[in-house]
Amino acid sequence: MAKRKKYPKIPNGYGSIKYLGKGRRNPYAVHPPTTEFTLDGVPKTPKALCYVSDWMIGFAVLTAYKAGTYYPGYEKTLAATAEISDSKLIQSILADYNLTKASDEKLEAAKKTFSDLYEEFYQWKYERDQSRKLSESSKNATRAAYKNCSAIHDKVFADLRHQDLQNIIDSCPLKHASKELIVSLMHQMYAYAEIYELCDKDYSVHVRINTEDDDEHGVPFTxxxxxxxxxxxxxxxxxxxxxxxxxxxxxxxxxxxxxxxxxxxxxxxxxxxxxxxxxxxxxxxxxxxxxxxxxxxxxxxxxxxxxxxxxxxxxxxxxxxxxxxxxxxxxxxxxxxxxxxxxxxxxxxxxxxxxxxxxxxxxxxxxxxxxxxxxxxxxxxxxxxxxxxxx
CATH class of the missing domain: 1.10.443.10 (Intergrase catalytic core)
Structure with missing residues (x-):
């Protein structure tokens, strides 16, 4: 008796495909990701999205569900696509997978704190290109500016707004030069975030220092x-x-x-x-x-x-x-x-x-x-x- 074909493991967070046995027109039950658990922590299998004739069609349904493009009856469209050719079905899966990947990346970006982004930015600026040597004084200035932003270290970067940044400057007890370093760091971090599409807009652009420059000491000529x-x-x-x-x-x-x-x-x-x-x-x-x-x-x-x-x-x-x-x-x-x-x-x-x-x-x-x-x-x-x- 021929063994049933083995399929690859479905990625975490996608859901599951259960084989219900032969003799059915649609022997594969396609279930969305588990969201409920018993008191003992055992996951409860949610109601099936649909039943399909082929595992690959079921995987295409889960990929579409993850990407947000699934709708009731979508499996029939996929079945018709599979009848035309396997490559068409694979193209459909890849298209939804790319949407899923982009969505996951956006979700990850939405979770990054100011500190998370700073670590990425620091590595990007000072460590990625060894042929481009920046001075220790530049590194120290950047680290000092970051330290003076402690009030927003644990805040999600994508949630920060102009007033959050302005409050850092307004409440800073340090001299004008130190505030300039903080503003410069903000500008650079937002520039980095824009390059990698980690923020919607640059909220640092209008941050200003509302105190006179007190760092420029001097003695007038008599x-x-x-x-x-x-x-x-x-x-x-x-x-x-x-x-x-x-x-x-x-x-x-x-x-x-x-x-x-x-x-x-x-x-x-x-x-x-x-x-x-x-x-x-x-x-x-x-x-x-x-x-x-x-x-x-x-x-x-x-x-x-x-x-x-x-x-x-x-x-x-x-x-x-x-x-x-x-x-x-x-x-x-x-x-x-x-x-x-x-x-x-x-x-x-x-x-x-x-x-x-x-x-x-x-x-x-x-x-x-x-x-x-x-x-x-x-x-x-x-x-x-x-x-x-x-x-």
């Missing part, structure tokens, strides 16, 4: 020191320092900002959203210097060299003038020029909100000024021109 700088404005390095003192940009921003000599303005910046969109009028006292440097070095980088070289040249130039060390005992840095600009604005009573605009500082949640505070270039020019050169 009136006596400013007098010395103006007396030596023909020196190439000193000339650039004066431009920096009367425009307020960070040293690294001078290769990023757009300079418009026609309407006499700087535009752009780096770091925060407020910095990147700011406009600063070119103060009349430095306009000729800016124009000369644009002609000499090009409009893209009036600094004239790399920032590291400029720092060295600045130290040498200030040492020659005897003002390399501030009265506080600290060594002057390029960032002191930004503090000098802020100090000059304060001294000559430039409106506080306009000083913030020109420095690229946020309004710290002040919606009136942040959203509705519209100032024209000429409005800002009238404020910056309050500054007087009295040296």
């Amino acid at each position: 009136d006596d020191e400013m007098k010395i700088l103006w007396e030596n404005k023909e020196n190439d390095v000193i000339q650039m320092l004066l431009i920096m003192c009367y425009s307020g940009f960070r040293i690294t921003e001078y290769s990023k900002i757009a300079i418009n000599l026609e309407d006499k303005s700087f535009h752009g910046g780096i770091k925060t959203r407020s910095s990147k969109i700011r406009t600063v009028p070119i103060y009349s006292g430095i306009y000729d210097m800016v124009a000369d440097r644009c002609e000499k070095y090009g409009i893209q980088n009036i600094l004239g060299c790399q920032t590291q070289k400029f720092r060295k040249d600045m130290n040498a130039a200030l040492s020659d003038l005897g003002i390399a060390i501030a009265p506080t005992g600290e060594k002057h840095t390029p960032h002191d020029c930004r503090h000098t600009f802020s100090s000059l604005c304060e001294k000559y009573e430039v409106k506080e909100n306009d000083r913030k605009r020109m420095l690229g500082h946020s309004f710290g949640g002040d919606v009136t000024n942040d959203v509705y505070g519209h100032r024209t270039l000429e409005d800002l020019r009238s404020e910056i021109e309050k500054i007087k050169i009295c040296y």
Whole structure:
């Protein structure tokens, strides 16, 4: 007597196919996955979806059920397909299997927590490509940023929304630079999630730091020191320092900002959203210097060299003038020029909100000024021109 054909084991979670014995037109009962159990933990076999003549048709029914494409009577369609050819039936199974696989992957993605995704992202960024070496400082910064997101570590990533992310930044007691690292990590993780279709949209795009940048310490040049700088404005390095003192940009921003000599303005910046969109009028006292440097070095980088070289040249130039060390005992840095600009604005009573605009500082949640505070270039020019050169 011929043995009944053996079939492969059905995957977990698919259901079952039971052979009811020969002599039946449809000897295979197709049951959906078990959902109920006895008090002893024994699974209860659910009512059959249908009865079919062939095991392969039964497996096709289960695959369709798993994929969500099954409907009562679907087995008759499959039987007709099987009569045409086995390959047609196999194609039907594969089509539903692919839907099932996609559904399972989506379900798995929906379960991943912020920490789960971080582990994947970290491996993807730092470990997958050994030919692409990233610094230890970069790894440490990423790990530190992750640690500061502890409030959402166990939350499902796909369920996170903008406010969950914003709350992390708003409640963070650390300095501005640490918050910047957190925001950067959020952006990178969402970029990774979008690549692998693990989220519906990037909820980090509008996360912002609602506090002023408190990490940029510096000492403004004194009136006596400013007098010395103006007396030596023909020196190439000193000339650039004066431009920096009367425009307020960070040293690294001078290769990023757009300079418009026609309407006499700087535009752009780096770091925060407020910095990147700011406009600063070119103060009349430095306009000729800016124009000369644009002609000499090009409009893209009036600094004239790399920032590291400029720092060295600045130290040498200030040492020659005897003002390399501030009265506080600290060594002057390029960032002191930004503090000098802020100090000059304060001294000559430039409106506080306009000083913030020109420095690229946020309004710290002040919606009136942040959203509705519209100032024209000429409005800002009238404020910056309050500054007087009295040296």
